[in-house]
Amino acid sequence: MVRRRGSRESRREEILLAALDVFAERGYTGASIASIAERVGLSQQGVLHYFPSKDRLLAEVLRLRDERNLDVLAxxxxxxxxxxxxxxxxxxxxxxxxxxxxxxxxxxxxxxxxxxxxxxxxxxxxxxxxxxxxxxxxxxxxxxxxxxxxxxxxxxxxxxxxxxxxxxxxxxxxxxxxxxxxxxxxxxxxxxxxxxxxxxxx
Incomplete structure (x- = not known):
C-alpha cells in the first residue's frame, strides 16, 4: 500500500529507516533499491530521486545511525x-x-x-x-x-x-x-x- 506523502525531510527519513531494515535483513550486497522502494511505496526512481545511488543511501543510513547514538552520548x-x-x-x-x-x-x-x-x-x-x-x-x-x-x-x-x-x-x-x-x-x-x-x- 502506498503511504501518504509527507514533507521532503520526513520522506527522506522514511526511506532511510526502510533501508536500515533491509540492510539489517540482507546486508548491503544482498539489498536492492527495489526492495527498499517497495517498503515505502515508491518506485526505484522515486528512491533515487532522494538518494542518487545505493552507495549514497548506505552513507546516509550510517550517518543516521551514528546521529541517533550521539544523541545518547550527548x-x-x-x-x-x-x-x-x-x-x-x-x-x-x-x-x-x-x-x-x-x-x-x-x-x-x-x-x-x-x-x-x-x-x-x-x-x-x-x-x-x-x-x-x-x-x-x-x-x-x-x-x-x-x-x-x-x-x-x-x-x-x-x-x-x-x-x-x-x-x-x-x-x-x-x-x-x-x-x-x-x-x-x-x-x-x-x-x-x-x-x-x-x-x-x-
Whole structure:
C-alpha cells in the first residue's frame, strides 16, 4: 500500500529507516533499491530521486545511525562530559533497538571486504572512537588500570566487548543480558582495589 506523502525531510527519513531494515535483513550486497522502494511505496526512481545511488543511501543510513547514538552520548554526565556511565546507557538504549543493532553488526562485518563502500566509514569510525574512549577512560580511571592496562589498550577492548555482546544478544536475546554484562565489564576495569599487585587510588 502506498503511504501518504509527507514533507521532503520526513520522506527522506522514511526511506532511510526502510533501508536500515533491509540492510539489517540482507546486508548491503544482498539489498536492492527495489526492495527498499517497495517498503515505502515508491518506485526505484522515486528512491533515487532522494538518494542518487545505493552507495549514497548506505552513507546516509550510517550517518543516521551514528546521529541517533550521539544523541545518547550527548546526555550530560558530570560537568556535561561523556562518562563510562553514559556509554553504559548507550548499550542499554541499544537493547531497545534490535533493527539498528542488527544493521550495524551486518554492515560492519561486511565492511572488512576489500572495496566495500562502508569500509572507510568503519575504519575511520573505529579509529576516532578508540581515541575518544581512551580519553573517557583516562579521565575517569587514570593512566593505569587493572593488570597494568593503559587507557589506549582498554579502549579497543571496550568496543570488542560492546560489539561482541551485540552479536551474541542478536543470536540469543533471552540468554544474553547485554546491558548487565557490559556493566559487569566496567566493574572489572574499575576494580583497582581488588586487583592483585595493584595499589588503590591515591
Amino acid at each position: 546526555l550530560p554526565g558530570e560537568g556535561g562530559a561523556i562518562t563510562l556511565d553514559t556509554v553504559a546507557a548507550l548499550v542499554e538504549y541499544n537493547a531497545q533497538r534490535r533493527g539498528i543493532v542488527q544493521s550495524f553488526t551486518v554492515l560492519s562485518a561486511e565492511s572488512v571486504i576489500e572495496n566495500h563502500p562502508a569500509r572507510d566509514f568503519f575504519k575511520t569510525r573505529y579509529g576516532t572512537s578508540r581515541a575518544w574512549m581512551a580519553e573517557v577512560i583516562r579521565a575517569e580511571l587514570g593512566d593505569e588500570l587493572p593488570a597494568g592496562l593503559t587507557p589506549e589498550q582498554a579502549a579497543p577492548l571496550m568496543f570488542a566487548v560492546m560489539d561482541g555482546l551485540q552479536l551474541q544478544w542478536l543470536l540469543a536475546p533471552d540468554e544474553i543480558d547485554m546491558s548487565g554484562l557490559f556493566r559487569a565489564f566496567l566493574s572489572l576495569l574499575k576494580a583497582r582495589d581488588s586487583a592483585p599487585g595493584l595499589s588503590g587510588p591515591t
